[in-house]
Amino acid sequence: MRGAATPTLVRVLRLDRTTYDAIVAHAKRDHPDEACGIVAGPEGSDRATRHVAMVNAAGSPTFYEFDATDLLRLYQEMDAKDEEPVVIYHSHTATEAYPSRTDIGLASEPNAHYVLVSTREHGNSEGPVEFRSYRIVDGDVTEEDVDIEESRG
């Protein structure tokens, strides 16, 4: 079938409030350097359940990179738990929460939600941040909605 009947896959990132808050806190803490990390979840589930804050080995306001040894440990741990990186996040500390050319060029998890947090407005202080999510596949960037679910219990 073609035309109007073609289904469109609507993507949305669902995150619980606790994980969202932890990512924002991490970004604020590391400002003015970029913060980075992942939220792992059961393979194929698209559920982001386990937040792992990573060290930015680049220690830079304009670049981030997971330490190579930490990266191996992280993937081994996810393998052992049948998890995958559901969210890969990092912060921009002087620019908007939109993937840079470098972000797009280096994105290598086509199934992940790439989250960008911008701390340019309030830095380490209280105050709102820009928090946006994208799919990045073969150099194509598609923004998606972020749905924060209030934690239960």
Add this chain to the structure above:
Amino acid sequence: MVEVRIPTILRTYTGGEKAVDASGTTLGALVDDLEANHPGIKERLVEDSGELRRFVNVYVDDEDVRFTGGLGTELSDGAQVVILPAVAGG
């Protein structure tokens, strides 16, 4: 034989397999053997200059090959090779 763990982004070259067997006494020879069976994969790992790509991490028995001789790293039979693209950006 050496088991090579393939990251998601490169599984298009391995028919979706997460791990494949390959042979070689050095990492460089192993990459050539991978290329013979999974054409196109070498270009994703190695620069035209012959160096490993900056944003691809390769580990032999949990050691980052940047510290063990790069593509010259020797492989023993039964070694485990893990390929992971860097998680990085600007």
